[in-house]
Amino acid sequence: MMGGSPIVAPRRATKATQTMTRRTTPTTITRALFNSSNDSQGKDNGATATRVSTDAVMIDPVVGAKRFSNYFWAGVVTAGSTGFLLTGASAYLHHNLVFFLDASEIKFFPQGLVMSFYGVAGALLSTYLWLTITWDVGAGYNEFNKDEGIMRIFRYGFPGKNRRINLVSDLADVQAVRVEISEGVNPRRVVYVRCKGKRDIPLTRIGQPLTLAEVESRAAELAKFLQVPIEGL
Numbered sequence: 001m002m003g004g005s006p007i008v009a010p011r012r013a014t015k016a017t018q019t020m021t022r023r024t025t026p027t028t029i030t031r032a033l034f035n036s037s038n039d040s041q042g043k044d045n046g047a048t049a050t051r052v053s054t055d056a057v058m059i060d061p062v063v064g065a066k067r068f069s070n071y072f073w074a075g076v077v078t079a080g081s082t083g084f085l086l087t088g089a090s091a092y093l094h095h096n097l098v099f100f101l102d103a104s105e106i107k108f109f110p111q112g113l114v115m116s117f118y119g120v121a122g123a124l125l126s127t128y129l130w131l132t133i134t135w136d137v138g139a140g141y142n143e144f145n146k147d148e149g150i151m152r153i154f155r156y157g158f159p160g161k162n163r164r165i166n167l168v169s170d171l172a173d174v175q176a177v178r179v180e181i182s183e184g185v186n187p188r189r190v191v192y193v194r195c196k197g198k199r200d201i202p203l204t205r206i207g208q209p210l211t212l213a214e215v216e217s218r219a220a221e222l223a224k225f226l227q228v229p230i231e232g233l
Contacts, residue, residue, distance in 0.1 A: 078130075140156055
């Protein structure tokens with residue numbers, strides 16, 4: 001007799017736990033991967049480069065300014081601008097500030113002045129590049145959530161009122177997945193979603209084109225998940 005009562009309660013508790021887990025899983029996944037809980041505290045930690053794809057939720061991270069190419073060019077510009085500034089200053093002081101830069105035969109006007117100008121311009125550009133990398137501009141994620149019926153496009157921008165760009169639309173408004181491919185000196189390979197009554201929304205990162213295989217794979221996977229046609233292929 002005593003063995004019958006403890007059996008019913010655990011079963012009810014298990015069902016309640018499973019129901020709660022199903023309802024909270026999409027939000028929990030997004031917060032865990034992309035640090036949404038830190039937004040209320042004013043912390044910007046960027047997006048974790050982890051992709052999630054289930055039957056009900058698809059979360060695709062977008063790489064921002066923290067890319068190898070940006071680190072490389074920021075370092076090159078910093079080194080170049082430092083060299084120009086040191087050469088211009090050495091020409092002005094008639095003394096080599098660095099032993100491996102000989103400016104004894106360079107007159108400050110006009111050569112030293114021009115080098116100083118290039119150095120200042122390069123220093124400003126390198127500062128901009130390093131700040132962009134530090135702020136991780138362009139990073140974010142694309143979330144397609146069937147449980148909540150929403151599409152969320154989140155991106156980090158420059159500090160200010162537009163630091164966090166959060167676009168939310170109804171998933172039912174998505175009409176198609178569009179692919180734009182253009183070759184040439186500046187190739188462009190972008191995946192868009194076409195929403196009813198709105199402009200096409202780009203999903204892929206800017207400034208670093210994906211390969212044709214990546215574009216086709218992502219567009220096909222997203223179209224299959226959303227059950228919408230693909231345009232542009």
